[in-house]
Amino acid sequence: MKKAASLIEKVAFAINILVAFFLLITCLSSYLNFQIIPIFSALSLFVPFLFILNFLFMIYWVFKRKRKLFLSLLALVIGYLGFGPFYKMGDETKKAQSNDLTIMSYNVWGFNKNEWIKEPNIGNKIISFIKKEDPDIVCIQEHSRIRYKQLSQYPYRSETPQLSPRTIQAIFSKYPIIGNGSLELPNTVNNIIYADILLGKDTVRVYNLHLQSFSIVPKAETLSNGEESEKNYKRLVSTFAKQLEQAKFFAEHIEKSPYTNIVCGDFNNTQFSNVYKIVKGDMQDTFLEKGDGFGRTYNLLGFPLRIDYIFAEPKVEIVSHKNFDEKLSDHYPVMATLRLKSHQ
Structure with a gap:
């Protein structure tokens, strides 16, 4: 019995070492502007699972009263310091002022024009949702040009150029747009546009980013064993490489x-990637300033991921952040209230 227990502990610790290593190397990779080994980029999607596994191993060794617990404890501490929280308890939001700026980001999945969601009038429901929330600026990814007439409360807009063979993005604004542009990312249908408001x-x-898409539906079937799984892995690796290239392009x-x-x-x-x-x-x-919960904007195999963001420079005060639970697209919308220091 003692030999069997000893063998189980050795196997458990070997797996523990591997899980801790994956968390630590993924954390390191997120600070590099290049890929060490392609699979480490793919691991960024599963960082919450790595945290959970390391926590469970730590509890296991605590129960066993083994010093091996310090391996996962170290990995958890370094991971937390490196990645920051992926769950927020919610900071107290400040009282909004009349001159605060509200901005929404929403990948609307083409307003369900391909009927991926088998419900009627999804596109119109998205429009109604935006009208109800009434942000000052709306950044839409996977837009449909014909919908602009339904957003008449926004007298100003900037869209992906008409002749550009890309997925369409749009920035709608209640304030005048005095300049705009498109970054025309190379060798992709994805793109970045901006508007000077x-x-x-x-x-x-205001920049509106839609970085390289995976072009696969993340379901258990698509990640199952076999030839299809290998193809999807290669596609993941290629996508992360392209996203990294696009992130550098944007940073410049x-x-x-x-x-x-x-x-x-x-x-x-x-948020666990070098792209982020x-x-x-x-x-x-x-979200990190004023968000609450997981900040879920997408579901991966039922697990909440945050892949849609709103960033602002340090000179802008973050008043509030809100994640919505509107299942009208494959993404969930986010909205933030901002205050320019000159408006305080």
């Missing part, structure tokens, strides 16, 4: 922006 005496540049562009910057969009990647860190730079993540 006049807020009284201030001008802010925003560095030259003459205005206060706000960044919205669907990154198709988690490169795009974020020294900006504030509105």
Whole structure:
């Protein structure tokens, strides 16, 4: 019996070492602007699972009264310090002022034009939702040009150029747009657009990002064993490499922006990735500042992931952040209330 118990502990510790290593190497990889080994980029999708597994191993060794618990404890501490929280208890929101700016980011999945959601009038329900929340600025990914007439409360808009062979993005604004542009990311249908928006005496540049898509539906069948699984793994690796290239492209562009910057969009990647860190730079993540819960904007195999974001420069005060539970797309919308320091 003692030999069997000893063997079980050795096997458990071997697995523990592997799980702790994966968490630590994924944490390290998130700070690099290149891929060490492609699979480490893919692991960024599963960081919450790695945290849970390390926590369970730590509890197991505590129960066994073994010093082996310190391996997972160390991995958890380093992971938390490196990644930050993926669950927020909710910070107290400040009282909104009339001159605060509300901004929403929403991947609307083409307003369900392909009827992926088998319910009637999904597109109109999305429009009704936006009208109800009534943000000052709306950044839409996977837009449909014909819908702009339904958003008549926004007199200003900027969209992906008509002749650009890309998924359509749009920025709708209640404030004048005095300049706009498209980054025209190379070799992809995804893209980044921006609009320079006049807020009284201030001008802010709002970026709307839609980074490289996976082009697979993350279900158990698509990740099952066999040839299909191998194809999907290669597609994941290729997608992460492309996202990294796009993040660097964006970082070079925003560095030259003459205005206060706000960044919205669907990154198709988690906060545990180097893609997230490169795009974020020294900006504030509105969820980390004022969010609550997991901040879920997408479900992966039923697990909540945060892949849609709103960032703002440090000179912008984050008043509030809200995640919505509207199942009208494969993504869930997010909205933040911001206050420019000049408006305080």
